[in-house]
Amino acid sequence: MKTLKKLSQIPDNHPLDYPFYYIDLKYYIDSKETALVGEKHGKEILKKIEDHYRKLWQCEKLHCKIIFVIPKKIVTVNKSFIRGLLKERIWKLDSKTFKNKYKFHITEYTLPKIERAIDMLKYEQFDKLCNDLEDRAFLPKGTILRKYKLK
Numbered sequence: 536m537k538t539l540k541k542l543s544q545i546p547d548n549h550p551l552d553y554p555f556y557y558i559d560l561k562y563y564i565d566s567k568e569t570a571l572v573g574e575k576h577g578k579e580i581l582k583k584i585e586d587h588y589r590k591l592w593q594c595e596k597l598h599c600k601i602i603f604v605i606p607k608k609i610v611t612v613n614k615s616f617i618r619g620l621l622k623e624r625i626w627k628l629d630s631k632t633f634k635n636k637y638k639f640h641i642t643e644y645t646l647p648k649i650e651r652a653i654d655m656l657k658y659e660q661f662d663k664l665c666n667d668l669e670d671r672a673f674l675p676k677g678t679i680l681r682k683y684k685l686k
Contacts, residue, residue, distance in 0.1 A: 555600040558584055561606045571605070571612040577619020591624050595636055605641040612645055614652035625653055626660045 563583045565569070585591065594601050596602075604613065639649050649678055669678070 540573055540680045541657075554599040556588075556594050556601050557604055558601065560605040560609075561604075562587075564606075564609075569608055569610050571616040574615040574619035577616040577621075579619075581620050592627070595624075595628075599636075600638055602638045602640060603634060604638060605645070607642060609641070612641070612649050614655055617649060617652040618656055621653070622656055630654075630657055632640070633679065634663075 560571075560580065563580050571580075581591075588594070591601065621637070624637070628636065633653070639646060641649065
């Protein structure tokens, strides 16, 4: 696996002089990998990225867009990997903000899988909120709240 040197620290109050921050996953994944799967693996990759530079929420403040460059040899990315890698950011930001802030450079075949995984994670967040409301309000399971979908 290739290693990168840590970048010099940029102060938190730095203006957005760096509009794009590219995260090339080829530096963080095994050279023999062709599929990105598993929540645990996603979390491991996220930790490597954050150890190398800084937390994603800090990058959001410094950069207009965060672009994940996924090598062409990767043929699939599943929802559990995206959950491990980006769940906190997906749940923290609203859908429109997340989709404007985070971009993915990947094959046309795999990009819809990532977008679908992001939408499903947003729905999971809403479903969790509905379950919490049902538990707190003593509503019966399967109440109308679960039929609404976030976009």
